[in-house]
Amino acid sequence: MNRWLVKSEPSAYSWQEFLEDGRAFWDGVRNYQARNNLRAMKLADPVLFYHSNEGHEVAGVAEVVKEAYRDPTSESAEWVAVDIKPVRTLSNTVSLANIRENPRLQNIALIRQSRLSVMPVTEDEFDAILEMSESQSGK
DNA sequence: GCCAACGTTGGC
DNA sequence: GCCAACGTTGGC
Numbered sequence: 001m002n003r004w005l006v007k008s009e010p011s012a013y014s015w016q017e018f019l020e021d022g023r024a025f026w027d028g029v030r031n032y033q034a035r036n037n038l039r040a041m042k043l044a045d046p047v048l049f050y051h052s053n054e055g056h057e058v059a060g061v062a063e064v065v066k067e068a069y070r071d072p073t074s075e076s077a078e079w080v081a082v083d084i085k086p087v088r089t090l091s092n093t094v095s096l097a098n099i100r101e102n103p104r105l106q107n108i109a110l111i112r113q114s115r116l117s118v119m120p121v122t123e124d125e126f127d128a129i130l131e132m133s134e135s136q137s138g139k
Numbered sequence: 140g141c142c143a144a145c146g147t148t149g150g151c
Numbered sequence: 152g153c154c155a156a157c158g159t160t161g162g163c
Contacts, residue, residue, distance in 0.1 A: 031146075
């Protein structure tokens, strides 16, 4: 099983909207590296949902419910979409600033490749983010 | 609003 | 095939 992180601008599609929808088509990706990551997603892989541009935070955990298929929003067959559904909302969001401060997350693609919108996350990185969410009881 | 990072395009 | 110009993303 692999773990992933996807970015969304809250003004375009927020975690809250995703919760209300109960499922989302992850389409519109037009970057080869991101597409390759979409193609590698398997059913039930966990996916962190990150708010870019505004918020700068991981808001929740989703999972893959449909593996890559041709992106209906593109005329070209080279682009793909996946479907994901919300699994749980983090008890506390984990901010980019906090991620930067965590020694376990120094190599996370979110920091190293800030423009990539779909990226793999290691098991340790995934666990570290969930632990940070649980431990920030006062914030 | 600015700027760094980086992907894409097009001239040569 | 190289590289400059340009566009986009996303943090600050």
